[in-house]
Amino acid sequence: MIQEKTVLIVEDEPDIQELIRYHLEKEGYATMLCASGSEALNIIEKQHPDLVLLDLMLPEISGIEVLKKVRFMWNLKELPIIIVSARTDETDVITGLELGADNYLPKPFSPKVLVANVKALLRRASTSSSTKNTHDDNLTLVGDLKIDQTRHEAFYEGSALVLTASEFSLLTLLASSPGRVFTRNQIISGMRGDDYPVTERSIDVQIASVRKKMGSGGNLIKTVWGIGYSYQDKP
Numbered sequence: 001m002i003q004e005k006t007v008l009i010v011e012d013e014p015d016i017q018e019l020i021r022y023h024l025e026k027e028g029y030a031t032m033l034c035a036s037g038s039e040a041l042n043i044i045e046k047q048h049p050d051l052v053l054l055d056l057m058l059p060e061i062s063g064i065e066v067l068k069k070v071r072f073m074w075n076l077k078e079l080p081i082i083i084v085s086a087r088t089d090e091t092d093v094i095t096g097l098e099l100g101a102d103n104y105l106p107k108p109f110s111p112k113v114l115v116a117n118v119k120a121l122l123r124r125a126s127t128s129s130s131t132k133n134t135h136d137d138n139l140t141l142v143g144d145l146k147i148d149q150t151r152h153e154a155f156y157e158g159s160a161l162v163l164t165a166s167e168f169s170l171l172t173l174l175a176s177s178p179g180r181v182f183t184r185n186q187i188i189s190g191m192r193g194d195d196y197p198v199t200e201r202s203i204d205v206q207i208a209s210v211r212k213k214m215g216s217g218g219n220l221i222k223t224v225w226g227i228g229y230s231y232q233d234k235p
């Protein structure tokens with residue numbers, strides 16, 4: 001049984017709004033459209049979309065304000081939200097991710113990448129709600145990557161990866177949410193239990209090292225220009 005999922009497109013440029021709508025409906029998603037932050041809040045509150053594509057530069061209420069309200073005032077932590085924004089809004093994108101947006105797509109985007117992101121996020125949202133109680137938090141399996149947190153071991157394509165403690169927590173964090181973009185700040189605060197003095201620069205160094213150790217799998221760790229990093233479940 002396939003239940004149709006509804007995506008709310010918050011975008012004030014009619015051409016982009018139409019482009020996104022076209023590609024999502026072609027993939028079988030229902031869409032709702034709006035061009036301002038206040039309309040977006042109204043729809044989220046009353047019509048409960050399954051996912052939100054959020055532009056940041058909007059008339060009246062900005063995308064950042066929408067995020068704040070949804071995540072902190074309404075406490076809707078589980079609603080998947082993807083920021084779709086121009087690269088020039090880099091600071092806002094980082095703020096948006098740190099306020100709890102799940103992902104970021106820079107404009108101009110490829111429709112294929114957009115659809116893949118929507119699919120991945122909706123899939124993740126439905127697995128996390130249905131398997132919450134049986135999920136083994138200590139074992140992460142993403143494609144050919146396996147991380148056993150209890151034993152502190154990581155394998156790629158069956159070969160053990162020899163990682164430092166901080167590289168291990170870095171990879172565990174990224175692989176815990178494939179496709180999600182983490183800012184450097186989020187990586188720093190997510191690498192718990194490290195005595196290592198983690199700085200933004202040291203994140204970049206450790207990313208380079210983990211990539212090298214993963215060999216052919218190293219390119220699964222993507223650099224998101226100006227923002228941070230993400231782990232892809234597919235090359």
Ligand code: CA
Nearest residue numbers: 012055057058
């Ligand atoms: Ca805009």
